[in-house]
Amino acid sequence: MDRICSKASCRREAVATLTYDYADSMVVIGPLAPARAPHGYDLCAEHADRLSVPQGWQVVRHQALGQAG
Numbered sequence: 001m002d003r004i005c006s007k008a009s010c011r012r013e014a015v016a017t018l019t020y021d022y023a024d025s026m027v028v029i030g031p032l033a034p035a036r037a038p039h040g041y042d043l044c045a046e047h048a049d050r051l052s053v054p055q056g057w058q059v060v061r062h063q064a065l066g067q068a069g
């Protein structure tokens, strides 16, 4: 299954899944989810790294994204 970065005009392979937690004003970035999350966005390494979030939001990164596998 091909997973491509969800950013417009980006065709790189997705390596991370970003999830918005609206209740806690939190953005969670973790390894690519096996299935699409309801509020999840797949991102390539570059976009996951450059991610900017709304003011007042917190970013939580789970483990190393560069992990092989």
Ligand SMILES: [Zn+2]
Pocket (backbone or CB within 6 Å): 005, 006, 007, 010, 011, 012, 043, 044, 045, 046, 047
């Ligand atoms: Zn991208």
